[in-house]
Amino acid sequence: MEVLIFGGIILFVLVYNKTIDTKKFAKDNSKLFNLLRESDYDFLVRMKYGDKVDPDVLFEQRLRNGLIVGIVFLILFMNTVSLLNIVISVVVGFLTFKSSYWSLKNFYKKHLHEIDLLLPYYLKGLEILIQHYTVPIALARSIDDAPDVFKPGLKKMVEEINAGDSTVDPYMEFANDYPVRDSMRMMRLLYRLGIGSQERKQERLMMFSRSVSNLQNKAREVKYKERLEHMENQTMTMLICTGIGVMLILLIAMMGMFSTAV
Secondary structure, three states, rough: HHHHHHHHHHHHHHHHOOOOHHHHHHHHHHHHHHOOOOOOOOHHHHHHHOOOOHHHHHHHHHHHHHHHHHHHHHHHHHHOOOOHHHHHHHHHHHHHHHHHHHHHHHHHOHHHHHHHHHHHHHHHHHHHHHHHOHHHHHHHHHHHOOOOHHHHHHHHHHHHHHHHOOHHHHHHHHHHHHOOOHHHHHHHHHHHHHOOOOHHHHHHHHHHHHHHHHHHHHHHHHHHHHHHHHOOOOOOOOHHHHHHHHHHHHHHHHHHHHHHHH
């Protein structure tokens, strides 16, 4: 056991001192490791961290952590090497590698409700820009003032449109990335607004505006309902705590009376 611990310490020191360069190892085998890269990984990283974190650097860290954990488990099983132990080491290393992705995915799912409330207000600002610019230009200009959560999806959509994709696909990809209430319908309206003739632009813009206003009203209703539920929960908690406190005081008073009587 002492030998295994000593071997693990040596491995850690070699990695820490960069005698074993895990970054170089990952770079030399990048094509192989990219097969493990999830299709939505870059989007999820940018949605959580914005432009502060490079997805490539974070992916290399995931690979390094997974490899180190897998190697450590192999060292632990060195005295009893078997196919089962090798499989366990690989599985543990892979789960370590995937845990970061699952964490990003959970963060994304938890923030879908926030996205649902923010989307109508972003679309209202976009509507104002569309009155003065074409839809692709309005989308590009909206990025700087858009909520951070939308910026990765907007950049991706604008890049695809500027690359010559004149189909509805970039808009639908954005709706798929943010699958909240009416996002599909709003992106279709936005696409039709972009390809319509100038004569019909005002008519379609009015339709878009009405839909945005309806979404804003729904968002306000949800916020009001949540605020009301929060206040009701606080009131209920306060009443329960008050009731328990009164009962405890009465119980203590009764015990005091019994002890005096005895």
